Amino acid sequence: MSLLKLFIAGIIALGILILGGLIVIAIIGFMTVSFVQWLEANPVIKGLFVLVGLVLIVVLFIAFSKWVLEKTV
DSSP, X not given: OHHHHHHHHHHHHHHHHHHHHHHHHHHSHHHHHHHHHXXXXXXXXXXXXXXXHHHHHHXXXXXXXXXXXXXXX
């Protein structure tokens, strides 16, 4: 049951992260297009961003899951 609670808390935290990311993109959206074009021109740096992003998603998923569990349980 604890694993299920951890997973649900992680889903909630991931939703919060996605909404926060959308707000940041809306605020600095005009810079996003040129940044993406620069990433497309540099495939090695693009790969690094993807790897760092995946690691951050996993780490933040676990961290926020534990934080939400501590607040709710």
